[in-house]
Amino acid sequence: MRVAIAGAGLAGLSCAKYLVDAGHIPVVFESRDVLGGKVAAWKDEDGDWYETGLHIFFGAYPNMLQLFRELGIEKRLQWKSHSMIFNQLEEPGKYSRFDFPDLPAPLNGVAAILSNNDMLSWSEKIAFGLGLVPAMMRGQSYVEECDQYSWTEWLRIHNIPERVNKEVFIAMSKALNFIDPDEISATVLLTALNRFLQEKDGSRMAFLDGAPPERLCQPMVDHIQALGGEVHLNSPLREINLKEDGSVASFLIGGEREGEPRNVQADAYVSALPVDPLKLLLPAPWKQMDVFRKLEGLRGVPVINIHLWFDRKLTDIDHLLFSRSPLLSVYADMSITCKEYEDLDRSMLELVFAPAKDWIGCSDEDIIAATLAELKKLFPMHFTGEKQAKLRKYKVIKTPLSVYKTTPGCQKLRPSQETPIVNFFLAGDFTMQRYLASMEGAVLSGKLCASAVDGSAEKLSTAQAISKALPS
Numbered sequence: 237m238r239v240a241i242a243g244a245g246l247a248g249l250s251c252a253k254y255l256v257d258a259g260h261i262p263v264v265f266e267s268r269d270v271l272g273g274k275v276a277a278w279k280d281e282d283g284d285w286y287e288t289g290l291h292i293f294f295g296a297y298p299n300m301l302q303l304f305r306e307l308g309i310e311k312r313l314q315w316k317s318h319s320m321i322f323n324q325l326e327e328p329g330k331y332s333r334f335d336f337p338d339l340p341a342p343l344n345g346v347a348a349i350l351s352n353n354d355m356l357s358w359s360e361k362i363a364f365g366l367g368l369v370p371a372m373m374r375g376q377s378y379v380e381e382c383d384q385y386s387w388t389e390w391l392r393i394h395n396i397p398e399r400v401n402k403e404v405f406i407a408m409s410k411a412l413n414f415i416d417p418d419e420i421s422a423t424v425l426l427t428a429l430n431r432f433l434q435e436k437d438g439s440r441m442a443f444l445d446g447a448p449p450e451r452l453c454q455p456m457v458d459h460i461q462a463l464g465g466e467v468h469l470n471s472p473l474r475e476i477n478l479k480e481d482g483s484v485a486s487f488l489i490g491g492e493r494e495g496e497p498r499n500v501q502a503d504a505y506v507s508a509l510p511v512d513p514l515k516l517l518l519p520a521p522w523k524q525m526d527v528f529r530k531l532e533g534l535r536g537v538p539v540i541n542i543h544l545w546f547d548r549k550l551t552d553i554d555h556l557l558f559s560r561s562p563l564l565s566v567y568a569d570m571s572i573t574c575k576e577y578e579d580l581d582r583s584m585l586e587l588v589f590a591p592a593k594d595w596i597g598c599s600d601e602d603i604i605a606a607t608l609a610e611l612k613k614l615f616p617m618h619f620t621g622e623k624q625a626k627l628r629k630y631k632v633i634k635t636p637l638s639v640y641k642t643t644p645g646c647q648k649l650r651p652s653q654e655t656p657i658v659n660f661f662l663a664g665d666f667t668m669q670r671y672l673a674s675m676e677g678a679v680l681s682g683k684l685c686a687s688a689v690d691g692s693a694e695k696l697s698t699a700q701a702i703s704k705a706l707p708s
């Protein structure tokens with residue numbers, strides 16, 4: 237079957253990869269001139285990379301890790317020590333670590349939590365541990381039920397002191413969805429904690445050894461093309477044209493600076509767009525259908541990714557750091573953590589600025605000034621006295637609508653990969669799969685979508701595709 241796919245983020249490329257493996261011919265159309273969507277990156281005039289986001293791969297990403305193995309690129313993941321490292325706000329320049337020993341899960345996680353005495357008291361650890369028992373015992377069904385609560389509400393229900401939020405979970409919730417614990421659904425944190433506590437290497441982190449478009453997306457494209465598929469950049473989906481029965485007749489692709497738009501016909505059609513642009517492209521007759529109507533409740537969250545090139549080393553830590561700053565989320569010294577960005581003498585800090593809703597409209601200069609003010613609190617030794625660290629250059633990348641905002645109640649709004657339209661399918665991290673809005677979620681959604689398309693082959697081969705659920 238020929239399958240037209242709009243969007244060359246990880247979901248669209250994963251869908252194309254698994255379709256081509258199943259013997260189909262995927263044709264991918266990406267609106268921008270770069271692969272990867274939210275993992276896209278570019279080179280500046282000096283040849284230095286800057287990225288849409290600082291990206292971490294976890295041991296609990298089975299589909300992503302399998303994809304790396306299938307592409308023969310697993311050595312490109314640079315695994316770090318099995319730890320979680322937090323800045324100590326009360327002792328600037330110092331860190332607090334959760335080190336996971338080489339024990340089976342959940343013992344390694346329990347040992348990591350019990351052996352950290354900087355952040356939580358014993359009574360807080362016990363209260364939190366007891367709160368997690370239902371999630372550990374009942375698994376995913378309990379985790380899904382908790383989508384009615386924010387994380388802060390969930391802590392209150394379990395009598396877990398507010399200080400636990402302040403010490404640990406503001407940082408984790410900003411890392412997972414760029415919002416605070418008052419807003420994030422408890423399902424998000426519980427899903428992550430469950431994976432981290434139930435899989436020995438679940439919370440182990442890796443950095444890619446270079447920029448994602450070259451080091452991860454390009455091998456996917458090479459694989460797709462080698463087996464007869466196609467990937468086209470600068471080819472936006474403009475319109476979804478319908479047949480009389482409401483199923484897809486063609487994708488209108490291109491136009492404006494890409495030349496005359498053209499109608500592309502295929503046996504099946506996939507949207508691997510983020511939810512916000514998808515909503516704008518939905519044909520009018522589909523908008524009242526339950527599955528598409530629910531999409532109105534999903535909306536991308538703003539986030540800002542910052543790159544700071546300094547004239548000297550600020551850290552020697554080869555790992556992700558949780559800043560615990562009110563303005564910043566996680567950060568890393570990419571000159572240490574990522575092979576291609578290596579600089580032995582000078583730091584390049586990549587930082588996620590979140591929550592960003594009050595900052596997304598501000599100038600780059602204001603955002604950098606606020607970031608540096610926060611860094612001065614984290615590393616006063618580098619920014620006071622005579623030999624202060626100098627900022628050589630910076631780059632600010634704003635994403636006003638990034639991954640969907642995972643507030644309570646969103647789980648029931650997420651669509652499956654199969655839709656009521658017989659020849660139209662969905663991929664993307666917002667579609668229903670158990671890994672939330674993440675790279676793993678995007679790759680898994682693409683795989684599930686490819687399997688749904690493949691499973692519909694017989695139905696689709698009948699000449700007249702009949703829409704299953706159009707209002708009569």
Ligand SMILES: Cc1cc2nc3c(=O)[nH]c(=O)nc-3n(C[C@H](O)[C@H](O)[C@H](O)COP(=O)(O)OP(=O)(O)OC[C@H]3O[C@@H](n4cnc5c(N)ncnc54)[C@H](O)[C@@H]3O)c2cc1C
Nearest residue numbers: 243245246247267273274289291292473664665674675678
């Ligand atoms: C700052 C930041 C940090 C992150 N950190 C992590 C992390 O550490 N770990 C993790 O697992 N995840 C992280 N994520 C999330 C992760 O990047 C996303 O979940 C994942 O990349 C989404 O993939 P996707 O394919 O679903 O969507 P996207 O990557 O958004 O891909 C959609 C594609 O569709 C294209 N498109 C849009 N409109 C059209 C159109 N009309 N026609 C054709 N193409 C179109 C877009 O250009 C894009 O290429 C982070 C995200 C951000 C923004």
